[in-house]
Amino acid sequence: MDFFEENAGTPQDDAPFTVTEFTRRIKALVENTFGGVWIRGEVSNLRIQSSGHAYFTLKDAGAQLAAVAFRGTLVRAGTRLREGMQIVVFGQISIYEPRGNYQIIVRTFQEEGIGRLQEAFERLRRKLEAEGLFDKSLKRALPTLPRTIAFVTSPTGAAIRDFISILRRRDWAGRLIVIPAKVQGAGAAEEIVRGIEQASAIRDLELLVVGRGGGSLEDLWCFNEEIVARAVRASRVPVISAVGHEIDFTLSDFAADLRAETPSAAAEFISSARLEIADRFENASALLDDLTERAMQNFSQKLDLLESKLARHSPLSHLRLVRERLAGIASRIDSAITFRLTRSREKISHIGFSLEKQNPEHRVRLVRLHLEQLATRLRASGLESTLKRGFAVARDASTGKIIDRSRDVGFGQLVELEFSDGRTRVEGRDLN
Numbered sequence: 001m002d003f004f005e006e007n008a009g010t011p012q013d014d015a016p017f018t019v020t021e022f023t024r025r026i027k028a029l030v031e032n033t034f035g036g037v038w039i040r041g042e043v044s045n046l047r048i049q050s051s052g053h054a055y056f057t058l059k060d061a062g063a064q065l066a067a068v069a070f071r072g073t074l075v076r077a078g079t080r081l082r083e084g085m086q087i088v089v090f091g092q093i094s095i096y097e098p099r100g101n102y103q104i105i106v107r108t109f110q111e112e113g114i115g116r117l118q119e120a121f122e123r124l125r126r127k128l129e130a131e132g133l134f135d136k137s138l139k140r141a142l143p144t145l146p147r148t149i150a151f152v153t154s155p156t157g158a159a160i161r162d163f164i165s166i167l168r169r170r171d172w173a174g175r176l177i178v179i180p181a182k183v184q185g186a187g188a189a190e191e192i193v194r195g196i197e198q199a200s201a202i203r204d205l206e207l208l209v210v211g212r213g214g215g216s217l218e219d220l221w222c223f224n225e226e227i228v229a230r231a232v233r234a235s236r237v238p239v240i241s242a243v244g245h246e247i248d249f250t251l252s253d254f255a256a257d258l259r260a261e262t263p264s265a266a267a268e269f270i271s272s273a274r275l276e277i278a279d280r281f282e283n284a285s286a287l288l289d290d291l292t293e294r295a296m297q298n299f300s301q302k303l304d305l306l307e308s309k310l311a312r313h314s315p316l317s318h319l320r321l322v323r324e325r326l327a328g329i330a331s332r333i334d335s336a337i338t339f340r341l342t343r344s345r346e347k348i349s350h351i352g353f354s355l356e357k358q359n360p361e362h363r364v365r366l367v368r369l370h371l372e373q374l375a376t377r378l379r380a381s382g383l384e385s386t387l388k389r390g391f392a393v394a395r396d397a398s399t400g401k402i403i404d405r406s407r408d409v410g411f412g413q414l415v416e417l418e419f420s421d422g423r424t425r426v427e428g429r430d431l432n
Contacts, residue, residue, distance in 0.1 A: 020097070027095035030102060034093040038118060039104060041065065043085040054081055058089065058104065066103035067091075073106055086112040110217060118217070121224050125251060128226070133233050134254040140238045142258055144273045146206040150177040151263075152195035157183065159213040159244060159263040166267035172274060177202065182222075183212035189225035196228075200236035207270070208235055210252060211242030211263050223250035232256050242266035387420035397425055 017025070041058035048054050052071030057064050067089065074081070081087075089109040095102050110118065128134060153160050155178055164176065179198055181191040192210065199208045210232060212220070222228065223243050229251040232239050241256035242263040253259040260266035311317050356362055379385060383393070394403040397414035409415055413428040 019100075023095065023097050023100055027097060030093055030095055036090060036092060036107070037104075038088055038090050038122075039065065040086075040088045040112065043081055043083060043087060046081055046083050048081075056081065058087075066096075066101060067106055068103060069106040069109065073108060077109055079109070079111065081109075088112060088118060090118075121251070124224070124226055124229075125254065128229055128251065128254070133229065138233065140257045142238045142240070143206045146174060146270060148175045148177070148202075148204045149207040149209060149270065150179055150199040150202060150205055151209040151211075152179045152181050152192055152199060153210070153212055153263070154183050155180040157213055159211060159242075162213075163209070163242075163263045163267045166264055167271055170268070170271035170274070172267075172271040177205070184215070184219050184222065188222035189228050192222060193227050193231040196231040196235055196239075200234075205237050207240065208237050209240045209242055209260075209263070209266050209270075210256070211240075211260070211266065212244060213263065214244035220250060223252040226251070228252050229255040240266045240269070384420070387418070393418040 039058060041060050044057040044059050046056040054069045054074060056067050058067045087109045089106045091104045091106040093102060094105055151160060151163060160178060179195040181195040182188040199205055220243055232252050232255040238257040240258045240260050241252040242260040243250050244262045260269060395401060395416045396403060397416045403409055409428040411428055414425050415428055416423055416425050
């Protein structure tokens with residue numbers, strides 16, 4: 001009402017709103033005024049889209065309201081929407097601007113009977129909240145490494161098996177006391193209260209877990225009983241409420257010092273500190289090993305350096321260096337002497353060769369050798385040698401003159417031919 005009064009006026013006084021501006025004002029007003037609301041009605045005009053979202057009308061005898069439930073909401077609800085179904089929904093009121101109509105975006109829903117339980121839950125929650133039973137100032141810090149814990153739950157349920165399995169898997173070392181109690185149906189709330197009281201009487205108890213596995217709102221209702229909430233708050237030791245549900249809270253969740261979504265989550269929380277400390281010790285141990293190794297490496301390097309310096313400056317090292325120097329000098333002297341001797345031998349050999357060349361006997365031998373070569377050549381070019389190679393000498397038989405041309409031989413002239421093995425005469429013929 002204040003919104004309209006503050007913005008009242010004539011068109012002459014203020015500029016008119018556009019439709020979009022006015023719709024956005026209405027949207028802001030409605031969404032800010034109504035947060036989450038519970039509404040009861042009948043499902044009508046139900047349409048399930050291929051995306052999995054559901055669009056329907058929520059109606060009663062006097063009015064109707066557009067509603068949308070997205071696919072995730074339908075999956076979590078575990079209940080299939082049906083035409084004509086009486087349900088109680090929880091969601092946010094929103095304005096759909098393109099059409100200018102309002103709708104409720106459903107976050108969760110139950111059938112009509114469950115809605116009445118929700119109303120009872122809300123009434124009791126508001127009552128206990130007004131008393132201050134859920135004040136954060138009353139919450140107690142949980143022990144970091146509890147050694148003795150108790151669990152008020154059904155001893156045959158899956159919750160306690162999962163709880164123990166996780167503690168074992170995470171190597172939790174401590175004492176677990178299971179206090180049996182009904183966690184569903186008539187008398188369950190009273191047994192849970194007695195279990196909490198028994199736990200408070202245990203002398204060394206450090207932490208108490210109260211809970212069970214998942215179920216419907218009716219299955220979990222014992223944890224919404226007033227006596228259970230008050231017993232949780234009155235417990236001597238800190239309490240973790242571990243009721244296996246995801247969307248709704250139970251009153252034991254509000255009253256407890258810590259809420260865990262499931263018993264498994266409670267076991268993980270209890271053992272997480274030990275794992276964190278173990279990780280810290282492991283990291284610290286690894287760091288210490290690394291620092292120790294680095295220190296040892298540094299000390300080893302320094303020791304090697306000192307040993308090297310000591311070795312360089314020790315008398316034995318000096319003596320070894322002197323010996324090495326003397327050995328080097330001796331080697332160089334030996335090499336020089338050998339080189340000098342080799343050069344001297346070469347010079348002597350050269351001088352000897354020169355003297356040998358100047359020796360008369362040597363010159364005589366050379367001359368003799370040259371004469372022998374000439375004689376050999378002379379013999380090879382002599383007449384006898386030539387005849388032996390197949391040649392013949394032609395002479396005029398009467399004069400003995402050598403005939404060296406065929407034209408000098410006349411017809412009937414006697415020619416004497418000399419061969420290597422003898423002589424013979426032939427008579428010349430006319431060769432023309």
